[in-house]
Each structure stands twice: as structure tokens, then as C-alpha cells.
Amino acid sequence: MMIRHDNGRAVWFTSSLFDNVRSYPQLVDNSVDKHGTDHGKTLQKVEIKHGFSTKHGGISHLPYISDLNFGFSVGEDRATTVENYRCFARTLGIGENHMLCANQTHTTRVLTVDEAYRGMGLSVPYETFPDKTLADEGFDGFATRTPDVALVVRAADCVPILFCDPVNRVIGACHAGWRGTVGGIAAETVDAMCAIGAEKQHIRAAIGHAVGLCCYEVDDAFYETFLHTLGKEVCNVIFRKSEEYENPDRWHCDLRTCNRMLLENAGLAPEHIDVSEHCTCCHNELFHSHRYAMKYTGGKRGLMAACISMETIK
Template identity: 35%
Template structure:
């Protein structure tokens, strides 16, 4: 369940960052993940669009890269999916972003059964670094949302989140036809948004032991440097989570903070995995992509690397099976 395919030759999973590779292999998460020989994440290309999928989910989905779109600004080229990103250096036009979204959806076989204006998939108008998760139906799919996650059980709906270093997580109970997409920055991770997404899926009929999770490309421990007091702040925030599971995971989460070359680091992917496992999702049902967005400028946007002017990737998912027509 450790990403090990589709990486250009000569590059490790950290884009040539030996510090990151060594740190990852020494981490508690690495030994946990390497209990299995399965390698689920795969890089794919369709009509020039490069994206990642995980075989574990069983439904149509994608974690986008920056490759294959029509954005031409240096900081958003090529597949930016956000209407508002860009900073002082300028944002893409609405037409360009809509075309990028259409290309991403089409690349992984998601064909919207209807189009309302520029609607391609449901994406928050603004992500808040919160624990707010909205339930989406065809009736509200094109509305404005201010949240960091979605759950849907409608085959007519595709949900998505935006990331550019934060952790994208896609969840699916393929048999029940219920999926979720969540954006887990450090605040959302500490607030337990992953556990709350699982709880919401269960309320709409998902079965805990059938839920599969794919944790997509995000900033790795190699590059996620934090202040010396960050660990204490993070754990205190976990203890205030609305999620009992997250509160109970706070002590174990402390293992995923480390110091390398005198600099404090945090592993948000591993903490989210811990929270998902603590929620009851089987270890073998969780897939992690080890690629670091900061380390791989040819593949990914990165807020930390690019500063105020950057593009945004999308993680999208629909309840429809991989072989369906929509």
C-alpha cells in the first residue's frame, strides 16, 4: 500500500530528496505500511492528463497532478482546478479552470450526466481548514459550500477537494455506493476530519469494514518543517476534537513528529492513517501515496515551495463503479 509505481526513472518517491527518503524509511509509518507487499497507487495518463489512482477504492476517482491542462501562467501551468488561486501573480480565467476540471473528470472516466453552467464536480467555494463535511445530492451539487469535505451516495454526483501540500483523502464503500472526499491540512487533521468523514458515511449506510481509504500526494515529513512548539499545539487541538476517536488517538499521534538535522517535522499522512485505523478501518483497506508535493515540482503544485502564487490539484471521486458509463 506504499506508492511504488509511475515515478520517473532515477527519482525516488521523494523526487530525488534523499533526506526525505531516509526519514520516511525510518518512520513508524513506513514499517506499518510495509507489512504488505501490495502497491496500489498508479500514475496514469489519458489524453495528456497525468493523474494517480488507487486500486483499493473500486470506484471512479483521481488525484490530479499539474500536468495535462490548459493553464499557461508559470505558477498555475498546466492543470490548475481552482478559480481563486494564483495570488499576486494572477489567476487563471474561469474558462481555463472549467476546461481543466472537465479534462480531469474525463481522464478518469467521469462524465457528468448534467451540466449546470460551469458545474463539473462539487468543490468547495472556499476550504476553511475545518472539520466541516457536507452531504451532497443532485439538488445541491452546484451550490456554494464553505467546508473541507463531502459525502455523497448519488451516482449523479462527483465530489472533490483542492490541495497544494495538504493531505487529500478519498474514501469509498463501493458496495453501498457511498464516497467521501476530504481536505486535511494540519488543522483539519488535528480536528479529526478523517474520523468525522467515516462517521458521516456510516450514517448514510456505509459499512465500516467495507470502507476503503486512499491518502493521496501531500507534503512529506522530508519537507514539512514545523516550529518547536507545533507538536504541543497539534496534540492539544486533537484533544479538543469533536471526534472521540481523534481525542483517543492523540497520544499515539505524538510518534509521528520527529527532528531531522535539528529541524522539527510532522507526518500528516501517517497521522491521518492512524485516525482512520482508530475509526475502525482495516489497515489493509488504507492506501498511502508516499510522494511529496514539495519535492516534485514537475508533478505537483506546492504552496510552501511556490509561496503566494501557486496552482491547485484536485482529488475527485464518484460512487460509480470503475466500469460504469457515467
């Protein structure tokens, strides 16, 4: 992951996996119009735009959420939060009205979207969509093959993951907290992408900053759940007890590594998976962290965003 700065204010991260695959021309069939006139095929170029936000680069002004928050239920007025999305879109070079947000509820549900979903969760409420479960049950992953549809997931310690198959021009995004991680949301997102034309050998995944092994203490029931579901091979790698920890007899868990392993098991090439090395809790000056907030700010914190879009080049 590469850290980016903009005028010394906005700070975000990008993955070089996506930077190396900028533009993919594709013949788009926009042939027959309503009068029956055949316009043939045109060459459409898109550019992969993406980024993982920090807590800097917006217009928030509540002390515990720094100046950039993407959460709608953290005590900030909605207009300010919405403006933060616009700031982030501008920073990434994404159209301001292209974004749509997952209604995250720690499911393993992945929604395939197109241009009809633009603005969802921002200017367009979930309730207005025909599929009522979007509002009621929520979903934590996205897939699309439509250009100018910017997928947004939010996190503050949970793992945000962005996906792109540059060859078949399919993108995805998911939010993997511990429930989503053990439930397999990352692989579910890959499957949803493949259902609309992606191929596993071409999919690249960027796993963003999240709470690290260092700071993610869990209880025995948590460990048992992972062991029961994912098996010893994965758990031997992602769980650790250590004298270095505040409570040496308690397990610590590495959710980012877990998602990396699960994506490899799902068929992604190891060299196509980029993993952030930053712990959100250790670097709370840069990131929103739920764990840090529970310890030091009475749980008050904002949310960060991760976004990916195939933006058309005019």
C-alpha cells in the first residue's frame, strides 16, 4: 500500500496492484437506438480509481472524528458527512454522484449493482429499492461490471477489501469484520464477480488497514468459532498468544492475514493480493479505530471508507 497526500490535508492509501492496470479499452455495443439505427461499436476506456481513506481530508469538526468521517450515526450532521463523501470522490478522481454505500450488517451477502444503484445509501435511501432486504437485512459486499459505479464500504478496525479483474473489467468491494471474515464474505465477493464475467486468475485484491494482531484481543469462544469453521491450518497462522501482550493468556487474531489466506484458498494468486501493514488501533492519529475508541474516547469515533470505481475516460 502507498500513502498519498493531497495539499498536505487529505491522506489516503492506494494499492500498486491497481495502479499498474490503469486503462482497458473495451468495445461497447451501443448499436441500435429506438429508431432502429445501427451506430456500431465504440471503444470505451476506463481507468481504475480507488483508495482507502484515513481520518484526514474532509470537513468534519467534531474532535473525536478528526476532519473526515463517513459514518451516518456517529453524532455528525448528515450534510457534513455527505460532503465528506464528495471530498473523497474528488480526491480519488471519481464522479461525485457515482458513489453508493453498502448497508453493512456483518452479513456475507454480496449485491451485484449497476447504474440504477448510484447514490444508494447517500442521496437514495435503501428503502426505495425493490429488494426490501437491502434496507432490512443489509449486505456487506458489492460486485459490478458497470463503469462509473463507485463501490464504497466503511470500517473502523474491520477489514475493507477492494477487488478488480482488469481483464474482464469487473470490480468488487467488501466489509469483513470478524463475522464476515469467518463467514467467508471475501470469497463470496469473488464468486459474485465471477458470476458476472470475472475470472479468478485475473482478480486482484487489496486488503486495507484494519486492527492488527497486536491490538485485536479476542476470547476463547471467538477462537473456537474460527477453529470450528476454518480449521487448524488457518488458525495456527492467524492466532497468537504472547508474553508481549497485555494479557498473555488471551488470544490475539489477525483478520487481514485470515482474509488473505481465505482469498488464496478461493483461488486468487498470492501475487495478486496486497495487504496493508497498518494497524488502525496503533496508528489512531491517522485512522479511526473502534478498539482505541472503546478504551480512550468512550466509544466515540468516526468511520473510514474504501472505494473503487471504473471511471470512463472521455
